[in-house]
Amino acid sequence: MRRRPILAHATPVLGSKVRRFRTASLALVLAVTLAACGGGAALKGAVRNPPLQVGSVSLPGPDGQEVAMKAEPGGLLLVYFGYTSCPDVCPTTMADISEALTELHPDQAEKVTVAMVTVDPERDTLEKLHEYLGHFFSRGLPLRTEDTARLTEVTSAFGVQWEIEEHEPGETYDVAHTALTYVIDDTGTVRVEWPFGFAADDMAADIASLLEEAEA
Amino acid sequence: MKGTSRHRRIVPAMISVLAVALAACSGGGELEVTQAWARTSPSMAEAGAAYMQITNGTDNDDALVGVSVEPAVAGAAEIHETVAAEPDMGDRGHTATSDTGAPMMEMHAIDRLEIPAGETVTLEPGGYHVMLLDLVSPLEAGSTIELALTFENAGEVVVEAEVRDSAP
Numbered sequence: 001m002r003r004r005p006i007l008a009h010a011t012p013v014l015g016s017k018v019r020r021f022r023t024a025s026l027a028l029v030l031a032v033t034l035a036a037c038g039g040g041a042a043l044k045g046a047v048r049n050p051p052l053q054v055g056s057v058s059l060p061g062p063d064g065q066e067v068a069m070k071a072e073p074g075g076l077l078l079v080y081f082g083y084t085s086c087p088d089v090c091p092t093t094m095a096d097i098s099e100a101l102t103e104l105h106p107d108q109a110e111k112v113t114v115a116m117v118t119v120d121p122e123r124d125t126l127e128k129l130h131e132y133l134g135h136f137f138s139r140g141l142p143l144r145t146e147d148t149a150r151l152t153e154v155t156s157a158f159g160v161q162w163e164i165e166e167h168e169p170g171e172t173y174d175v176a177h178t179a180l181t182y183v184i185d186d187t188g189t190v191r192v193e194w195p196f197g198f199a200a201d202d203m204a205a206d207i208a209s210l211l212e213e214a215e216a
Numbered sequence: 217m218k219g220t221s222r223h224r225r226i227v228p229a230m231i232s233v234l235a236v237a238l239a240a241c242s243g244g245g246e247l248e249v250t251q252a253w254a255r256t257s258p259s260m261a262e263a264g265a266a267y268m269q270i271t272n273g274t275d276n277d278d279a280l281v282g283v284s285v286e287p288a289v290a291g292a293a294e295i296h297e298t299v300a301a302e303p304d305m306g307d308r309g310h311t312a313t314s315d316t317g318a319p320m321m322e323m324h325a326i327d328r329l330e331i332p333a334g335e336t337v338t339l340e341p342g343g344y345h346v347m348l349l350d351l352v353s354p355l356e357a358g359s360t361i362e363l364a365l366t367f368e369n370a371g372e373v374v375v376e377a378e379v380r381d382s383a384p
Contacts, residue, residue, distance in 0.1 A: 084258070084260065084261060085261075085262060085263050086263070086323075087261075087263035087264055087265040087296075087323075087345070087347050087348065088265045088296070088298050088323060088341060088342065088345050088347070089298055089321055089323070089341070089342060091255055091257070091258075091261075091265070092255070092341035092342065095255065095381060095382050096382075099382065128260050131258060131259060131260045132258045132260060132261065134258070135256075135257075135258030135259065135261075136258075161320045162320065163301070163320065163322070172349065174322060174323050174324070175322075176301045176320045176321065176322030176323075177320055177321065177322075178319065178320050178321075179320075179321045196321065196342055197341070197342050
């Protein structure tokens with residue numbers, strides 16, 4: 001049986017309302033970048049002005065301990081909201097980030113933690129998410145809660161949206177979600193955001209300039 | 217002696233004309249699938265994706281109307297498209313919104329993908345893709361998988377997709 005999307009506009013036809021995500025996210029980047037004109041570091045991703053502060057929100061991590069949305073001192077925390085049954089967008093982003101980390105000097109790459117928050121806790125157990133991240137990173141951080149109110153508190157702090165496709169129990173379903181990657185420093189400030197499709201080279205350049213700035 | 221040397225020049229020239237004519241013949245009349253690849257999948261992943269370029273070198277519009285995969289690789293294959301979505305304020309999904317309004321992306325199955333005459337349609341990350349459901353085992357780098365594509369006019373085209381960590 002054909003799965004039915006819950007969104008009225010998402011009927012499976014190629015209507016004029018359908019925009020390619022890349023175009024939309026590029027427009028967002030442009031708008032945000034322009035708004036941030038005059039900022040300090042020459043980052044390649046989108047810089048919000050004023051920046052998002054997310055250090056006060058947290059989610060349960062691997063051993064059930066609370067993980068705040070801030071990096072280790074002098075490091076960077078990359079946060080992505082997605083789900084492991086996502087075949088296209090999430091693995092593409094994870095592979096791009098993984099490539100960026102291999103381009104960096106190992107000393108710099110070591111200061112970067114990549115966290116993925118599942119927006120599909122029904123199917124993504126912590127173990128599954130951990131294994132998924134392990135495919136791409138040596139320092140992956142799975143974050144998960146079954147409490148929708150808690151998840152919403154965190155996604156709201158980032159401006160992330162997500163929507164679970166209507167489905168019968170046991171039926172395969174998709175999850176629509178914001179596909180930006182957020183780069184957070186040790187104060188819990190989102191320093192830069194990367195849209196889907198952002199080049200690994202540019203990610204590596206942004207990470208390097210932020211880490212160098214932190215060292216200075 | 218003069219005749220022989222002219223002959224030597226004419227024969228290769230004729231051969232190259234023939235070769236070009238033949239090349240034009242095949243290139244100008246076929247539907248071709250190139251650069252097919254599938255992304256490696258984490259060991260626990262149930263879903264995968266494959267990408268490719270489809271060039272319609274014929275004079276007639278065509279459409280990709282179906283795709284199937286060997287049962288040894290995955291339970292099913294579907295043609296999908298990833299698009300940007302507007303948030304739905306209905307009560308069925310969980311929607312958190314803020315004034316930052318970062319767009320969501322979502323994926324849905326499509327019944328047909330138009331391949332107009334003389335054009336190339338690219339299946340790539342963030343756009344059209346072949347979704348592989350219920351993977352039998354992880355897709356490992358260096359292996360290949362076979363996909364059978366069904367076109368409205370060209371019929372069935374079988375392609376070998378190379379499994380890779382990133383796009384070729």
